[in-house]
Amino acid sequence: MASDPSVSSDTARLETFADGVMAIAITLLILEVKIPHTEESLTTALAAQWPSYAGYVVSFLTIGIIWVNHHQMFKLIGHVTHGFLMLNVIFLMTIAFLPFPTALVADYIKVPDARTAATVVYGLNMVAVAVMFNVVWRSASRGGRLLISGVDHAGIDRISKSYLGGPIAYTIATLVALVSPFLSLGIFAAMALFWLLPSSGVDFASTIGES
């Protein structure tokens, strides 16, 4: 399969690698949920670390949504170049970093002096992921150069516009953290839940003329 020098083989191996990194990053999130070591009630100790569970859920759903979108994006991409592979490596670098700020927020959300810094780091990581997602898409779609044939130009523009929502929304949520870290995290959670909804997906089928 990959020994065949065709373009499709390239896309397949990139997708496999990207899926691997995303699957690992999403699964490593559980390592930040620590076993409480307490002499008192385990139930109380477990309840007290709710930020760890919340962080796990929000970051898991966010990476899951990015995976679904990456998956959708690659239905339109048919070619890769050296530079495009490298942009994907940088994109994956931002995703693989997420377990760090997730643990940071979980550990410091209860510390008044530190929660703003932790939330801003989390937000900046999210912004970096969303920006790199757009960079990858624009690199592939500019002039349609890496897309499969038969893709409708109006559809590409519609997708490009819809992807811009990510960096904008994450930047706003990050700025909100400077005023209220809790509100900021609430926005990140709300965005993860919103993008779970079926109707929030971009209509790719019409872009490529499927029935």
Add this chain to the structure above:
Amino acid sequence: MASDPSVSSDTARLETFADGVMAIAITLLILEVKIPHTEESLTTALAAQWPSYAGYVVSFLTIGIIWVNHHQMFKLIGHVTHGFLMLNVIFLMTIAFLPFPTALVADYIKVPDARTAATVVYGLNMVAVAVMFNVVWRSASRGGRLLISGVDHAGIDRISKSYLGGPIAYTIATLVALVSPFLSLGIFAAMALFWLLPSSGVDFASTIGES
């Protein structure tokens, strides 16, 4: 492969991602088995942490069984939608969480005041996995909308019914933990061993009319 906008490609990439998350979650379980640090007999110290090995085995077999069943289920699924991908992400979120309650039970099973709480958390995680497994199946099979063609409706109903056993059995085992954590864990272990048996598999072949 994945650059082709067909439905089959979608299923392949979902299965690859799910396999990745399940393979990682199952392998991360070993990280909860800690090296004992002791000044006395290493043999004694190794023997004393038997709950860690038991937890490793039961959770490993359970994830392995879920993987086999997921694998079987996807032999009948031929299409995916945005919402269906998202349900799978939530399903994977419950599986990737398992290393946490596994370590929790291993650490607290010897602490009389804490073992009930630890076992209930373990059981609730198992119930969540089994419920999401059913949700994924029902989302795909409702009206046969995401199934491959040629699937027999009576067979679908039979599978749907057989899958209901999981959440019911896990809920009972979890409730038992309130009375006896050891009995509850014994039931989880017995279920893992039972589902290992060849005869416990649902007869998928007849559902899709194979010889």
Add this chain to the structure above:
Amino acid sequence: MASDPSVSSDTARLETFADGVMAIAITLLILEVKIPHTEESLTTALAAQWPSYAGYVVSFLTIGIIWVNHHQMFKLIGHVTHGFLMLNVIFLMTIAFLPFPTALVADYIKVPDARTAATVVYGLNMVAVAVMFNVVWRSASRGGRLLISGVDHAGIDRISKSYLGGPIAYTIATLVALVSPFLSLGIFAAMALFWLLPSSGVDFASTIGES
């Protein structure tokens, strides 16, 4: 691909899952090599933890050799059953356990009272891997029931015999640990190096009549 209910699809997904677990177990080995925390010379501290590096290399090569052999074995396997999948899950459970005894040996090889126990645990894990490898092969090859067509029976017997060498050699090395842990580990290392050699591979090509 996996949405097709054929037998070949089953084998592919099992191999992907097995490769995933083996790739993760082999890569997690690095987590047992700890950063030394020392106030004195870092060079001395790094040199002092040579057992960690040796354990990393021996376990890495061993899992790598198992992966190559698993890969070779599956060139002859064309069908899977529920029971066969489960046997593979148990086989993978023994491989995924290896990071634990590897770290155990690295931590205790310098402690005279503990090194025997640590080495025996390491050896028992190796024996379990080799036994399960044989169980998987025999389950597939008994009466040729899960093999691809055109496999030569004399070849199957030759492979079955060659595989028996693993459990026997590992059992001997484990028994040696009771007398001399260092000699035992030397044997495990020597076996890993021996199996690296090209000539040690079973001649699969002739079994399936390749040119």
Add this chain to the structure above:
Amino acid sequence: MASDPSVSSDTARLETFADGVMAIAITLLILEVKIPHTEESLTTALAAQWPSYAGYVVSFLTIGIIWVNHHQMFKLIGHVTHGFLMLNVIFLMTIAFLPFPTALVADYIKVPDARTAATVVYGLNMVAVAVMFNVVWRSASRGGRLLISGVDHAGIDRISKSYLGGPIAYTIATLVALVSPFLSLGIFAAMALFWLLPSSGVDFASTIGES
């Protein structure tokens, strides 16, 4: 797929395994970025551990570049042998080791007495990766024995020469560490950034006669 005894199947499974190990090693790098535990300003503590972030970025990009090059190399490889698989296992062993020296450098770069040793270990690991990459390529290309048909000999020589740059550059950067660890790490970072550039890729397309 893998149940078919053809050569292409072998290459596919090797690539999948290699991709898995590289995807895991690259994602495990985040585990060396520790959550600071501080009573003072979290912002200051986060800023103080800049070597961790720098190490993460340089090692991530380096593994990413190796992955892209491995991917390119395998477009020309059509066959595998037992010995070739084993050489790939040793190659992967050097990559999977990288999280260790990355953490070592991050922890000791601020300790004047230890930073040279840490940087030399990092450099030696990089040299080992680059040497094994060349060994894998030479094993496959010697006499063209494992290459796909139609590969141009002048092109093979050109690739062989271009790959030699890696071990030489990494050896020089490692020797520089004996004089100045910071300059050495700067060279490793500069090489990672340089190889990100599109124009630094070897022109594989012309080697295999693509349009």
